[in-house]
Amino acid sequence: MRKPDGVRMEIPKENPRSLIIDVVRRIPAGRVATYGQVAALAGIRGHARQVGYAMHGLPAGTDVPWHRVVNARGEISSRSSGCGGEEQRRRLEREGVKFDAAERIDLARYRWRARPVPWE
């Protein structure tokens, strides 16, 4: 078989990265979601790393509430670019999310439930 044109778009619309961002946008204020949860909602369960990678590719001043995405420990993931997570923590506190002495969030209480029914 031979290749079609060879001309390919670098940024397909159905890019998984965009899908991840779309899910993050659905996170309500005052709630936090884990990377794994976002990945699962994006249809890529188990690919939590790609979620974090997508966040890293987000531009400054994006409309995506990336600050509502935390790791499974309920803490802000440290990134390679030194510090900066302080901004994320400040944004979450501003939305009513409380941090404990270990700078962690009580996921049992603030974890976003993307369920059709709230509970029960």
Added chain:
DNA sequence: TGCTTGACATAAT
């Protein structure tokens, strides 16, 4: 073209 790193998760200890 192939190896290494990475804003993680889950299971085991």
Added chain:
DNA sequence: CATTATGCCAAGC
């Protein structure tokens, strides 16, 4: 509950 080890996929070099 904390730490360690392994797996996952994609982007960077």
